[in-house]
Amino acid sequence: MTITPMFPLESVRLPGEDLPLRIFEPRYSALVRDCLAGAKVFGVVLIAAGREVGGGDARCDVGSLAEIVSAQEHGEGRYRIACEMRERIRVEKWLEDDPYPRAVVEPWPDEAGRLVTGDEIVDVEDRVMALFERIAAAKKARLPSRGELLGELQLGEDAGNRLYALASRVPMGQADRYAVLAAPSASARLDALSDAVATVAAMVEFQLAGE
Known part of the structure; x- marks a missing residue:
């Protein structure tokens, strides 16, 4: 377990995604300065309720590490700053927000479970493609191409990470994105x-029926 700078956001960031940020609030300026002088990583979690600016928010306890890959000071x-989302983390304890949000976190790799087959991955990919095709037709x-929309399977990529990559391309709500992250x-x-793909598909059909 490690004490880690934390950046609560109003959106869920999944492992493998990019995260561009504009920093101007003093406490997060301090966070970035400290990160650039050190390991260049901080945790990102979803704000469950309240507001990001000024604190006083309620925060989820599952997030991901962000690694700063480039930074410009203005x-x-x-x-x-431009960040890449890395491994999933779980917050064990929130600390005082002094000088910025911090928490004791630990990595949370996927737990053991039923094997996800290649056919199941292809099936959910097909459903995502059908959703995009329905929207495009309307x-x-x-x-x-399918590869451009869904991304190509990377050599050695496991099922858990492939599902993160697919989820990042589906226009789902934050609650569904968090369900994917916290699974x-x-x-x-x-x-x-x-479940998220089915929800989005139903919403699309509802919207198209009203047009």
């Missing part, structure tokens, strides 16, 4: 993603 504590738009195993993540 004076007066302002930064533009808008009379031309879709990019304890790859098989539970598959179920969460399947």
